[in-house]
Amino acid sequence: MKENPFSSAKTSVWWDIENCQVPKNFNPNTIAINITSALINSNFHGPIYISAYADTTALPSHVHQAITSTGVSLIHVPAGGKVDKNILVDMILWAIDNPAPANYLLISGNRVFSNALHNLRMRRYNILLAHPFCASQTLVAAADFVWSWHTLISGGPPHNNATNQNPNFSDKLIYQPKPNSIESVQIQKPDSDDNNNDSSAEQSKSSKLVDVILVTLKTLKNEMILPTKGNITDCIRYGDPKYQKIDVEKALDCAIEQRRVVKECCGALHLYVVANEKRWKCVNPLGGSPSHFPTTIWVRIEKFLASSSGRLAILASRSRYEASLILKRLCLEELVLGDVLKILEIIITTKKWIIPDYHSKWQPISISLPEAKDDN
Numbered sequence: 001m002k003e004n005p006f007s008s009a010k011t012s013v014w015w016d017i018e019n020c021q022v023p024k025n026f027n028p029n030t031i032a033i034n035i036t037s038a039l040i041n042s043n044f045h046g047p048i049y050i051s052a053y054a055d056t057t058a059l060p061s062h063v064h065q066a067i068t069s070t071g072v073s074l075i076h077v078p079a080g081g082k083v084d085k086n087i088l089v090d091m092i093l094w095a096i097d098n099p100a101p102a103n104y105l106l107i108s109g110n111r112v113f114s115n116a117l118h119n120l121r122m123r124r125y126n127i128l129l130a131h132p133f134c135a136s137q138t139l140v141a142a143a144d145f146v147w148s149w150h151t152l153i154s155g156g157p158p159h160n161n162a163t164n165q166n167p168n169f170s171d172k173l174i175y176q177p178k179p180n181s182i183e184s185v186q187i188q189k190p191d192s193d194d195n196n197n198d199s200s201a202e203q204s205k206s207s208k209l210v211d212v213i214l215v216t217l218k219t220l221k222n223e224m225i226l227p228t229k230g231n232i233t234d235c236i237r238y239g240d241p242k243y244q245k246i247d248v249e250k251a252l253d254c255a256i257e258q259r260r261v262v263k264e265c266c267g268a269l270h271l272y273v274v275a276n277e278k279r280w281k282c283v284n285p286l287g288g289s290p291s292h293f294p295t296t297i298w299v300r301i302e303k304f305l306a307s308s309s310g311r312l313a314i315l316a317s318r319s320r321y322e323a324s325l326i327l328k329r330l331c332l333e334e335l336v337l338g339d340v341l342k343i344l345e346i347i348i349t350t351k352k353w354i355i356p357d358y359h360s361k362w363q364p365i366s367i368s369l370p371e372a373k374d375d376n
Contacts, residue, residue, distance in 0.1 A: 005101040006126040010047045011039060012094055014087050015072075016108035017054035020132055020149045028066035034155035035105075042145065042158060044103060051075060051090065053083045084112045085316030089326065091116060092313055096329050100124035107149065111136030115308060118142045128158075209251040210260055212236065212243050217261070217274055224338035226282045227272045234321035283338030288346045293339075297332070298351075301343070304331040305353055306372040314354065319362055320344060323354075 013035060022028050036048055052067055056076040059067075068074050075090075077083045091104065104120055105128040106113055114136060121127045121142060129143035130152040140146055145158040216235045220227050225235075233248045252272060255261035264271045264279065273279050290298060304310040304327070313330060317323035324340045332340050347353050355366045 004043075006103055007043050008046045009044075009101040009103055009126070010049065010098065011044055011103040011105055011128075012091075012098070013048065013050040013105040014091060014107065015050065015052040016083055016087060016106075016110065017052050017059070018083050019108040019110050020130065022063050023150065023153075026153070028063045029070055031067070031153050032070040032072050034153050037155040038147065038152050038157070039105070041155070046103070049073070053077055053087050055079045055081070082316060084108070084110050085312055088113065088116055088309075089313050089316045091120070092309065093326070093329060095120060095123070095125070101126065103128055105130065106143075107131075107152070109135030109139065111139050114138040114142055119309065206254045206258075209246060210255045210258055212246060213251050213255045213261060213272075214274065217272065221280045222336070224281060224283045224336045225341070227279075229270065229272070231321070232272060234319065238319075238322050238325055283336070283342055285338070285341040285345050288342045288350075290346055290350060292346075293343060297343070300331060301327070301347065302353070302369060303372070305367055306369050308371060311367055311371060314367065315365060317362075317365075320356075323362075 022031065032050055035050065039048060050072045051074075052072050053075045054077060056064060056074060058079065064074070075086065077086050087106075087108075091106075095102075100123060103126045104117070106117065107130045109131040117127050117129075117139065121144070126145075127143045128145045128147075129140065130147040130149050131140065132149050147156070147158045151157070151159065213232070216232050216239070217227055219235055219239070220231060225231050229248070229252065232252070236246065236248060237244055252261065252263075255272075256263055260275050261272050262275050264273060271279065305314065310330065313326045314323055317326055320341070324337060324344045327344060328335060328337055328340045332343070335343075344354070348356060353367060353369050355368060356362045357364050
């Protein structure tokens with residue numbers, strides 16, 4: 001029988017720690033390996049990427065350390081922030097970069113995820129769910145495989161495998177117990193700080209840093225964005241997760257010291273360009289008018305902001321840069337990001353569809369357009 005494509009596909013795990021907490025007296029060091037084991041035993045053998053979301057300052061120190069040291073990418077959501085919105089945005093963006101076939105494993109019982117899971121399922125993704133004792137039935141109905149949270153972190157089987165009839169594929173994955181071996185599974189691991197004082201190691205680390213800056217400047221050039229320190233920082237912060245925590249100031253200093261990047265001063269504005277290259281043409285995000293873009297663009301944006309998925313994505317954005325990135329990826333893919341930044345400025349200042357906070361200049365934001373009743 002032909003192997004089901006989901007067996008070897010990658011699996012992204014989205015863990016809402018506030019909704020599914022680490023049980024008391026449970027060894028948190030075993031969670032990642034037990035989740036992996038449960039997936040392998042359920043015939044999911046592809047790469048596994050585990051992301052956990054929580055207010056990290058509220059986590060017990062031993063839980064924090066155990067999670068980050070066992071291959072889990074821990075994302076901090078400040079106290080009072082919306083964990084569910086952060087997860088929803090990242091889930092949507094992950095789908096853009098990872099087309100089906102692929103597996104989503106959501107660890108939560110929050111019904112706010114129901115619509116997103118149903119939509120992902122209709123787009124031919126395989127939906128897995130682990131939930132606490134009480135969970136929304138709408139959420140459970142969206143999943144093809146369902147675990148209880150305590151069963152999953154113990155490495156046990158799903159309690160409803162091969163019972164749902166997903167129209168997107170015919171050969172259901174069957175629970176098949178296998179040896180608890182995870183050598184073949186790739187778990188995403190966070191970068192670790194190497195305290196080795198060896199000079200060659202330090203030079204190598206600096207050369208990582210410089211390469212990140214060069215790639216970032218190339219991205220800004222392609223997107224026609226001014227290469228300021230702020231834009232460089234935003235491009236790294238909302239880009240590849242592996243490099244989001246690097247010290248941008250140090251990286252820029254290393255690039256300048258190695259004469260691979262030049263700092264140019266234009267009055268009070270400081271720009272960074274690759275050595276021996278000219279400054280590229282950039283889009284000025286300020287002073288734009290709706291007439292600079294076709295009417296069809298505005299119709300598309302209005303529909304996007306009125307949709308529940310579009311609103312959730314924008315409302316969860318942490319800055320104008322990230323909001324522009326979301327608009328580009330989910331609504332204006334054919335435009336360069338520089339143009340999208342300009343469009344966002346028009347949306348705020350002229351259309352007034354998005355209203356940012358006066359003091360912080362962004363969050364908390366609101367959307368003035370009414371939400372559409374039917375969002376497909």
